[in-house]
Amino acid sequence: MSFANKVVLVVGASSGIGAATAVAFAKEGAHVVLVGRNEEKLKSVSAQCEKVGKKPLIIKADISKDAEAKMVVSKTIEKYGTLDVLINNAGIVRMNTITSETAMNTYDEIMNTNLRSAVLLTSLSAAHLIKSKGNIVNVSSVTAQMAVPKSFAYAVSKAGLSHFTRQAAVELAAAGVRVNAVSPGPVKTDIMANAGVDFAVLDGLAAKTLLKRMSEPEEVADLILFLASEKAKGITGSDFVTDNGALLTDKSCPLSATMRALTMSFANKVVLVVGASSGIGAATAVAFAKEGAHVVLVGRNEEKLKSVSAQCEKVGKKPLIIKADISKDAEAKMVVSKTIAKYGTLDVLINNAGIIRMNTITSETAVNTYDEIMNTNLRSAVLLTSLSAAHLIKSKGNIVNVSSVSAQMALPGTFAYAVSKAGLSHFTRQAAVELAAAGVRVNAVSPGPVKTDIMTNAGIDIAVLDGVAAKTLLKRMSEPEEVADLILFLASEKAKGITGSDFVTDNGGLLMQG
CATH class of the missing domain: 3.40.50.720 (NAD(P)-binding Rossmann-like Domain)
Known part of the structure; x- marks a missing residue:
């Protein structure tokens, strides 16, 4: 760098x-x-x-x-x-x-x-x-x-x-x-x-x-x-x-709210990237592959996972592809089981699975939306953390959860998504407290809007996102690779003194909300 x-x-x-x-x-x-x-x-x-x-x-x-x-x-x-x-x-x-x-x-x-x-x-x-x-x-x-x-x-x-x-x-x-x-x-x-x-x-x-x-x-x-x-x-x-x-x-404080282009090797480390079929997850998988990791790609769209795998192979080792819906307990368990069966260990868990569904609290389908989003965005991260903990303790590994600035904002139509991310950010702190004694670090990144499939899958027009960019301090939206760089830093030995933190990368969007 x-x-x-x-x-x-x-x-x-x-x-x-x-x-x-x-x-x-x-x-x-x-x-x-x-x-x-x-x-x-x-x-x-x-x-x-x-x-x-x-x-x-x-x-x-x-x-x-x-x-x-x-x-x-x-x-x-x-x-x-x-x-x-x-x-x-x-x-x-x-x-x-x-x-x-x-x-x-x-x-x-x-x-x-x-x-x-x-x-x-x-x-x-x-x-x-x-x-x-x-x-x-x-x-x-x-x-x-x-x-x-x-x-x-x-x-x-x-x-x-x-x-x-x-x-x-x-x-x-x-x-x-x-x-x-x-x-x-x-x-x-x-x-x-x-x-x-x-x-x-x-x-x-x-x-x-x-x-x-x-x-x-x-x-x-x-x-x-x-x-x-x-x-x-x-x-x-x-x-x-x-x-x-x-x-x-420290009981006196409220909840608290890099990376050199020098080589930051993850050579032969096993990195499990959940939600790896596109966007931030895909960029993160490729970034870890570049650094020599054995990457496990998890997602629901097998064709997209194969495309990401091809990108990884151009710069590193061939990943393990696991098609799974991690909102289902049996499939989440299968993900961890297959990873350990293949590599025998786990060094880094990236909880990046996420969906957005626009809805209002007064809608008849509000609770359906809540259940779907919470199961995918929050419950799956809790489950995968629980399933992976013993392996991460053995390897003295770490976890990075992909949260969102939505955890700190109130936006119309996104109540379930925002609540899921607020829960994920605080689960990060709770997990950090519980796993620190075993040598496992847990951190989160909270991006602002990024042009990824999560937006288009929610029916949000890209043109709308361009308007969102204008509302940030830097008048821009981040690329998935920027978030991936931050995730890599937090997962690396460069961040060995960082746990329980939630790093915001939003082009100054939160400051415009105040």
């Missing part, structure tokens, strides 16, 4: 997530600008970048000061003439209580560094990013969704940054600029040591996550790279959590 000759400004690049991000972009051919307060550490990061890519531009600056923030953007443009990606990663932690006499000093220092600087740099960079049709990734935190003792200022700054991400996405979308955030859980970086947090304490935090681990900075960097790439061209205004399932174990 090349960033060859793209100019990437990484703020807070002297260590941790920022340093890992800078090196990752350098590997992909970018001109990287390193910004931080510690010049010696910046030189060390620069040396790492030079080993894998071009020599970066080092700018020593305290971006909480307006003049120095302006100097950063000015020097970048002076050197390269353009700016393609802005990474707002500057951050500090200061432990204090609201009742302390120094509470406001702590608040002012943290807010100026963690939030105000990102607002200022975004404002200063906007014109250049508009010219390049570039994008922004803000590094927020799961503390934006939690209440943690003595971290009131840090948590507030990150909550502000997450919502600023959405506001900026709304404002800049018309100019072709995407804005997203990543929200890591605890990561062993200098930000903790600088705050006086003992690493032994962090080890205790790891035990409180679903996956019983902490992420490495490189994992967060991989997610940032994905969001900054063309692979994520349909994603804006989103906040992607990578916290090893910490939020799902």
